[in-house]
Amino acid sequence: MENEYVIQNGEPILEIKDLSVSFDTTRGRLNAIRGVNLTLHKGETVAIVGESGSGKSVTVKNVMGIASSNQVVNSGEILYTYVDNGEKKTVDLLKYTKKKLIREINGKHIAMVFQDPMTALNPLFTIGYQLSEGLMLHKKMSKKEAWARSAELLEEVGITDPELCLKRYPHQLSGGMRQRVVIAIAVSCDPDILICDEPTTALDVTIQAKILELIQEMQRKKNISVIYITHDLGVVAKVADFVCVMYAGKIVERGTAQEIYFNARHPYTWGLLLSMPDLSTKDDRLYTIPGSPPNLLHEVKGDAFAARNAYALEIDFEEEPPMFRLSDTHEVASWLEHPDAPKVDVPEELQRRLEHMRSKSRAPEGGNADE
Numbered sequence: 100m101e102n103e104y105v106i107q108n109g110e111p112i113l114e115i116k117d118l119s120v121s122f123d124t125t126r127g128r129l130n131a132i133r134g135v136n137l138t139l140h141k142g143e144t145v146a147i148v149g150e151s152g153s154g155k156s157v158t159v160k161n162v163m164g165i166a167s168s169n170q171v172v173n174s175g176e177i178l179y180t181y182v183d184n185g186e187k188k189t190v191d192l193l194k195y196t197k198k199k200l201i202r203e204i205n206g207k208h209i210a211m212v213f214q215d216p217m218t219a220l221n222p223l224f225t226i227g228y229q230l231s232e233g234l235m236l237h238k239k240m241s242k243k244e245a246w247a248r249s250a251e252l253l254e255e256v257g258i259t260d261p262e263l264c265l266k267r268y269p270h271q272l273s274g275g276m277r278q279r280v281v282i283a284i285a286v287s288c289d290p291d292i293l294i295c296d297e298p299t300t301a302l303d304v305t306i307q308a309k310i311l312e313l314i315q316e317m318q319r320k321k322n323i324s325v326i327y328i329t330h331d332l333g334v335v336a337k338v339a340d341f342v343c344v345m346y347a348g349k350i351v352e353r354g355t356a357q358e359i360y361f362n363a364r365h366p367y368t369w370g371l372l373l374s375m376p377d378l379s380t381k382d383d384r385l386y387t388i389p390g391s392p393p394n395l396l397h398e399v400k401g402d403a404f405a406a407r408n409a410y411a412l413e414i415d416f417e418e419e420p421p422m423f424r425l426s427d428t429h430e431v432a433s434w435l436e437h438p439d440a441p442k443v444d445v446p447e448e449l450q451r452r453l454e455h456m457r458s459k460s461r462a463p464e465g466g467n468a469d470e
Contacts, residue, residue: 103185108142111180112291112324113162118175120157122167130395131157133348135175139292139324146327146335146356148371149345152392155328158345159294162192163211164200181208181291207237210285212314214297216277220269226253226280227265230287237288252283255320256313275306279313286317293318296328311337332375336360341428344368347392347403354429361453363445364431366408373449386448402434410435410443 106112120132132154139145147155160166162177177192192204205211213219221229230252231245240248246265253261256279269277278298285293295314299307315338318325327338335342335356342359344352344367352365363369370388390407393399402408405415414420414434423436435443445453 104182104187106141106180106182106187106291108140108322110141111138112141113137113139113180113326114176114178115158115162116176116178118158118161118177119173120154120161120175121171121173123169123171124396127396128171130399131348132161133395133399135345135348135350137343137350137353139326141291141324142322143340144318144325144327144338145341145343146329146339147343147345147350148329148332148335150330150388150392153345154348155345156296159211159296159326159328162209162292162294163205164192164195164197166197179204179209179292206233206290207288208290209292209294210288210290211294211296212278212281212285212298214300216274216281217269219281220277222269224268225265226267226269226272230265230280230284233284233287248287249283252287253280256280256283256317257309258283274302275310278302278306278310282310282313282317286321286323289321291324292326293323294326294328297330298327299331299334307334308337314338332360332371344371347399348395349403349432351404351433352431354426358426358429361457362425362429364425364429364436365404365433366410366435367404369446369449370407372452373446402432412440 115135115137118132118135122129122131135154135158137145147158149155161172172193175193178189179192180187180189182188192200195204227246227249230249231242234240234245234248235242249265250261253264258264258276258279264272264276272280298314299310302310311334314325317323327334329335339356342354342356343350344359344365346367352359352363352368359368360372363372367388370386373386374388376385388407393403393406401417402411402415402420405411408415412434420432420434422430422432424430425436434440
């Protein structure tokens with residue numbers, strides 16, 4: 100078709116703008132997401148990292164329209180850009196009903212790989228039934244065509260006897276095989292976006308690397324844009340182009356993976372990097388960030404990380420920091436980046452680790468942690 104539009108790599112495909120989400124609880128309204136902004140471009144991988152409860156999963160579940168009955172969206176837009184019959188369209192997913200999302204978007208355009216494959220798969224149906232269901236719904240295949248395509252998909256994700264696997268139930272497969280099946284279901288209808296919510300947490304270490312490689316291989320083959328939700332910075336180093344660090348319902352630092360690893364500027368990001376297990380450290384105990392996240396049932400005054408921040412300034416307890424732009428791709432919400440703020444260096448132990456990481460990875464000197 101002559102005038103058919105194709106979304107090129109580097110074009111925005113998903114834009115989350117000023118998303119604010121609360122939950123009504125018996126103890127009051129909990130402000131879980133407090134103004135999140137995120138952009139995903141065609142073909143790229145964005146990782147969202149942070150502690151449990153920081154709002155990572157709630158953010159992406161709103162992209163999929165997965166919401167509990169007590170959720171309230173206070174503000175924001177989730178703009179998804181796709182091609183329909185050769186025309187470029189941009190829609191606000193927050194304006195879609197759950198039924199419309201399931202029928203028109205979920206699976207077909209945006210798919211999700213959940214943390215626990217056992218709960219993601221229905222124990223009452225065979226693998227073949229669950230794989231072919233989406234193909235018949237979104238691709239309009241016959242039962243026979245969908246079954247044949249399901250076998251091909253299982254082969255693509257590395258399952259050696261796909262015909263036998265199709266006839267089995269989830270409980271008859273190992274954890275690694277179940278996760279491969281979940282990935283096959285997610286990519287079966289050639290989505291534009293794949294959301295991976297802690298996709299390797301329930302698996303042992305030897306299987307984790309294989310699953311990450313498989314997701315990357317599927318991404319390259321199908322030119323999918325990927326969002327990873329994780330607390331594991333080791334996973335981020337392997338897969339991400341860009342990283343968003345979340346804390347207490349907000350993104351506090353974002354940048355390329357290189358910038359976040361080798362030139363992080365937010366004290367919370369420093370804490371996350373220091374808490375990674377590292378064989379080169381001389382300390383025999385793992386670092387932990389002191390204190391606890393704020394109670395989001397109450398209004399957060401100033402910087403949400405202030406009470407846990409050894410480098411906090413007076414203004415941190417009074418006023419929320421804006422995003423300070425450090426480069427075209429790197430920005431951080433910390434008053435330490437204000438021109439009038441005292442200069443604070445990266446903690447010595449983290450500098451040692453970064454030098455060790457840089458020497459191992461032969462990273463270019465452009466991302467110097469001592470800057």
